[in-house]
Amino acid sequence: MRKRAGAIAGGLLILAGCASGPEPYGPAQGRGDTGYAVQQIESDRLRVSYRAGDSSTARDYALRRAAEVTLDKGADWFRVVSAFSDVEGRPGGSTSVSVGGSGGSRGSSLGVGVGIDLGGGGRETVHDLEILIGSGPKPEMENVYDARSVRDSLGKADE
Secondary structure, three states: OHHHHHHHHHHHHHHHHHOOOOOOOOEOOOOOOOEEEEEEEEOOEEEEEEEEOOHHHHHHHHHHHHHHHHHHOOOOEEEEEEEEEEEEEOOOOEEEEEEEEEEEOOEEEEEEEEEEEOOOOOEEEEEEEEEEEEOOOOOOOOOEEEHHHHHHHHOOOOO
16 A cells, blocks of 8 residues: 555646646737737737746846747847846746645555645736938947847847
């Protein structure tokens, strides 16, 4: 019985470990969903947003999307005019798995429980960039990025 309990507990821990990992990159499917959104302000000015589970991912993915949009529009570089991050509460809840067992003079038992917390679901960061795009040689100014270099360096992580 103890071997079976150990095997079940080990299997559940492996399953729980598979649930975490790098956050996928892609467009937000709806308002408030994880992913990117792009809004054209003027022909050469755009707002790029990325919502992610942590601030580092949100920042990197917003820069990556800014680079992709710049290249899609036939431009070579972009300048970050303004940047803003906002940490928000995430709706929903969390899940947990617990395994317990006991032994005594009347035998042993094993229990497996799955808990679902319907309360607050944690935090997400929304990182907004307002960018100006341009073609030709990259200006030697602060906050100007070569779009190909940014795309190549930030796009490799999950390809």
